[in-house]
Amino acid sequence: MSRSSNSPAGPDHPSLPADPDPVTADDLARSVRLAVELLRTAPAAAWEDGGRAGSLEWDCWETVEHLGDDLFAYAAQLGPGTPPLDREVPFVWHARRPGGPANAVHADRAAGPAGLLQALEACGALLVAMVRTTPPEVRAHHVFGASDPAGFAAMGIVETLVHTHDLAAGLGLDWEPPAEVCARVLARLFPDVPAGPAPWPTLLWATGRIALPGRPRRTDWRWDGTMRP
Template sequence: MTVTPGDLDAAIASVTDSLREASGRDWTAAPGTGELNAWRTAEHLGDCLISYAGLLIARPSAPRFVCFEAVADQAATPSELLEFVTVGGGILGATLRTMAPDVRAYHPSGRADLEGFAGMGCVEVLVHGEDMARGLDVTLDPPRDVCARVLARMFPEVDTTGVDPWRVLRWATDRTELPGRSSRAGWQWRGAPLGE
């Protein structure tokens, strides 16, 4: 099960379409990820996606992130923040589509291949999207086939048998509980290719 740039596109479209329902609300007053409000979470998400593209393009020789931060204009509306996320995803997707298939780049979770970066982008979009959706009282309904492929690549140790893959992905990233399964506090995805 390969995670592709098309999966990233589908995750972004699903999340931004759902969050657009709340574009008339005050995102600075709604919870997002951790201590961040929904506005800052959207900004962080756009930065993550662009940052992953930067890692693939620069491929620094030392184990480090590329030294920049993408930020939204302080006056950006929720609709403009969703545009920022879409642009970040488009930059990462275009980078993934134009890189040689053997390209690898640094990430703390292991030197990731293109599939790993596509999977990381999907996880970022889906889980930060879920954080914002909860704070804005919106329900996300991402494509389950995308969630299943992301789980198989990024969390190969997780058993998905008989459970909705979107629910399992939220559990794998410590956003919800699953009966009979322990907490995933301190979770980490697998950036390095499977089999390494």
Template sequence: MDAKDVTEVAAHCSAFLDGVVEADWAAVVPGLGWSAAGTVAHVCDCLLWYSTDLAAGPVELRSVEVGVRADSPPADLVRTLEAAASVLASVVATVPEGARGWHPWGVADAAGFAAMACDEMLVHTHDAGRGLGVAFEPPAEYAAKVLARLFPEAPTDRDPVETLLWANGRVPLGELPVRTDWRWHGAPPGS
């Protein structure tokens, strides 16, 4: 995955979220325990962390604090998502070929960070929509790309959107129960 994927997924998620800014973003996402606003703020935090981690290289950088305020107006959170995705896309596009960044589950290359960012945006926009009582359908094209990159163990003969939600512990997938251990078990992205 690449910078273009990050910006396109961000645009899709932002368009959905922008359409529901008048809803009650204090509403709690069922099964997650975060508000819709807190969920979107978390996504923004992740994108900013991924930008910093990839730019800083393969050793954990502990001197930076990232924190998007969940009590911000919803329209500001949508703009923050767009801005954070733009920052990450810029880093993904400009790091030297073969560059790797630190992540708690292992160092990843630029394509791995792009995939993790797309996963965060797609799944958590779906979560925020559930909290707001409005369905968000992640684009199948991007769900399939994220699955191929981050979840190679996931079934490939199913709907990619349902499979992405299953891979992230959100829904059962046919006879497969809801995943309770959704931590990625493959090699670190880009290894």
């Protein structure tokens, strides 16, 4: 995901309070597990009709590949002995069709939806492992600010939760992730987002998915992965 935001908190919309508990590898592992469990309930035919994932221009298969690629790429950023602070690790990303997502990770279509979700699960496990084993003082490049392992975990969670929302819309599923995980990633990555009715709809608003009462849907947004005191 890559959008920008300049929406400030104001006196009528106080910022979300900083959560005293940091985002953890366990939060990421739980998010990926719940997403994969939900997506496994979709009938095989739902993956084959080429329907779009929510408001995205990609179909559901492509969106899962994109999500897996995000998780893989975040793990890769933390992987080198000296992670780069000015660029991404130089894998080759390419789209399989004009307008499709540019990925380094592509699932074998012959393996069907089960194989696609196994690839997603594996990419999530790579990032979980890197977050668990990378010293907290390590920093690595991201276009939205150099970040620490907990920051990359938070980014992976946002990608997982929000793209599963997109997928649920395309596949006809119901999805509502744990409120406490949403609250932690909002506090970590969206410190200036005004408090909303609940953490999950607030996260969807912050990432341009929905409107909230008195707040039109965002068309321009980004998170802030940098470290704060």
